[in-house]
Amino acid sequence: MFQKSSLKRKVLNFVCISYIICFSLFLFLFYGPISGFREFWITSAMTTKNHRYLATWLYSDSYIQKVLMNNRIIEVNEISNPDEIAFRKYTTTIYRNSFEKEILQKDPENDLYKMIPISGKGYQGFLVAIYDPSRIHIATTAYLGVRGESILTVSKRENAIIAMNAGGFYDPDWNSNGALPHGTVISNGVVVSDYADAQMGGGFIGFTNDDKFVLGSMSKEAAIQMGYRDAIEFGPFLIVNGKRSFIKGNGGWGIAPRSAIGQRKDGIVLFLVINGRLASSIGADMVDLCDIMERYGAYNAANLDGGSSSELVIQQKIINTPVAGGENGLRNMSTFWVVK
Numbered sequence: 131m132f133q134k135s136s137l138k139r140k141v142l143n144f145v146c147i148s149y150i151i152c153f154s155l156f157l158f159l160f161y162g163p164i165s166g167f168r169e170f171w172i173t174s175a176m177t178t179k180n181h182r183y184l185a186t187w188l189y190s191d192s193y194i195q196k197v198l199m200n201n202r203i204i205e206v207n208e209i210s211n212p213d214e215i216a217f218r219k220y221t222t223t224i225y226r227n228s229f230e231k232e233i234l235q236k237d238p239e240n241d242l243y244k245m246i247p248i249s250g251k252g253y254q255g256f257l258v259a260i261y262d263p264s265r266i267h268i269a270t271t272a273y274l275g276v277r278g279e280s281i282l283t284v285s286k287r288e289n290a291i292i293a294m295n296a297g298g299f300y301d302p303d304w305n306s307n308g309a310l311p312h313g314t315v316i317s318n319g320v321v322v323s324d325y326a327d328a329q330m331g332g333g334f335i336g337f338t339n340d341d342k343f344v345l346g347s348m349s350k351e352a353a354i355q356m357g358y359r360d361a362i363e364f365g366p367f368l369i370v371n372g373k374r375s376f377i378k379g380n381g382g383w384g385i386a387p388r389s390a391i392g393q394r395k396d397g398i399v400l401f402l403v404i405n406g407r408l409a410s411s412i413g414a415d416m417v418d419l420c421d422i423m424e425r426y427g428a429y430n431a432a433n434l435d436g437g438s439s440s441e442l443v444i445q446q447k448i449i450n451t452p453v454a455g456g457e458n459g460l461r462n463m464s465t466f467w468v469v470k
Contacts, residue, residue, distance in 0.1 A: 172197045174384025174413075201379030203416050205331060206370035209346030210430045212338060214371065217397035229425050233259045233398060243292060243469065245444065248404070250418060252385070254411040255404035256442055256449055257426060258292060260469055263341040263399045268296060268317045268360040269468045271308065275323075278308020278462030281441045282448070290468035293443040294401045295389055297335075297362035298435040299464045300325060308462035313363025314350040315465055321350055323464075332365010334358060335391065335432045343393035345370050345430050362465050368392070368420045369431040381416025383433075387440035387453060388414045391467065392423045392431030400428055401467065403442040407453045439463055 172194055175185035185194055225231040232246050242265070246257045260266060269288045271279040278299065285293040300310040315323040316336065333347030338357040345367050346356070353361060368375055368390065387406030393399050402422060406413025414422075416433065423431040438454035438461050454461035 169197050169201055169379060172384075173201050173380055173382055173415075174386055176384070198382050202382040203331065203366050203378070204376040205365070205367045206373045206375055208370050208373070209348070210342075210344040211371055212340070212342040212344055214429060215342045215393065215395055215397055217341075220396075230427060233394075233426055236261070243444075245449070248402070248422060250414070250422070252412045253404050253406070253414045253418060255388075255402065255414070257422065258294075258401040258442070258444070259426075260292065260399040260401065263337060263343070263393065263397055265291075265469050266337060266341075266360070266399060267468055267470060268315060268336070268362060269293070269466045270311070270315060270317065270322060271462070271464050274309065274311075274464065276309050278306075278464045280457070280460045280462055281443050281466055282446065282458070282460065284466050285443045285446060285468065288468045288470060290443075290470055291445060292401065292469035293441075294391075294403060294467045295435055295439045295441045295463055296465035296467050297364040298439070308464045311362065311464040314353065314361075315363075316350075316353060316358050316361040319354070319359045321354070324350060332363070332367050332432055334361045334363055335365070335367075335434075336361020341397070343391075343399065343430050345432055364434060365432055366416070367430075367432045368416070368423055369428055372429050374420050374424065375416075377416050377420065383416050383436075384413075385415050386413040386437050387450075388419055388436040389434040389440045389442075390419050390423060390431060391434060392428030394427040395429045396427075398427075400426055400431070401442070403440050403450045405451045406437075406440070408451060411451075435463075 172185045175182055220234050237244050242261060244259045248255045248257050269284050281293050298312040299308050300306060310325045311323050314321055334353050335345055336358050337360050338344055339359045388404040390402040404414040405411035419433060441452045441460060442449040448458055452459035
């Protein structure tokens with residue numbers, strides 16, 4: 131009897147001590163003197179569609195706004211100059227650095243694209259160099275305004291070699307079916323959707339009729355006049371005309387799965403998808419995206435919809451590790467970049 135009572139006391143003491151340690155750690159991380167974890171927590175939560183409560187339950191609105199003001203991105207206030215993009219073919223075997231070598235040294239018998247594994251502090255992902263931008267187009271769900279579709283469905287229908295998620299979409303109560311894209315969507319020179327939802331920085335992201343990647347905040351009329359053939363509205367812009375956006379803190383978007391798109395001055399297009407919310411890859415912030423795009427020579431680059439939307443498919447196979455929770459971790463979405 132005495133042994134049983136002693137064992138119960140030991141178990142009770144262990145539980146109490148564990149509770150005190152966990153509660154103390156919670157207070158230290160969320161309310162202690164070091165702000166880094168709090169800023170990561172708040173910015174990551176506030177840029178999700180369905181997990182903002184993780185911040186709002188713990189902190190006041192005024193404190194959340196203060197943190198967001200200390201972690202934000204100030205975009206370059208310019209429109210991309212397409213004249214700076216000059217398509218060229220390389221014959222050299224001398225490269226300026228290892229990153230340029232990775233881009234320019236093509237895989238045998240593959241003149242269309244090259245996939246490059248990407249890794250950094252806390253993240254892993256994939257960069258795809260696409261050598262022929264004329265093959266890159268915007269695809270949409272076949273049911274715009276009704277429901278979205280998965281990237282695999284769209285990729286198969288479009289006979290796409292590569293597919294990546296593109297812009298965001300209207301998501302009331304964080305339970306959207308992916309029916310309505312943010313802002314204006316242009317496909318083959320025609321406005322196919324124009325939903326006046328709040329933008330998340332940036333503006334038009336897309337390719338002109340001469341296959342040049344242009345970023346710019348403008349009206350849809352100006353976008354058509356400029357010659358956009360395939361474009362979405364989203365952001366923020368990361369690099370414009372070789373100039374990097376000013377990023378304070380982590381940029382205000384937290385750390386999460388990420389997608390981005392850019393073009394080098396030689397015309398090569400870069401698709402970037404970073405895994406996140408995984409033990410092996412927490413995710414990336416805006417600083418990471420800028421760093422990666424700069425490293426691989428992007429002259430213009432922009433952030434795309436991230437989080438559960440970050441998805442990459444090559445040859446009808448899912449390449450990254452999506453975390454939406456649907457079939458194969460995919461979610462229904464409204465717009466996609468496809469390489470035909």
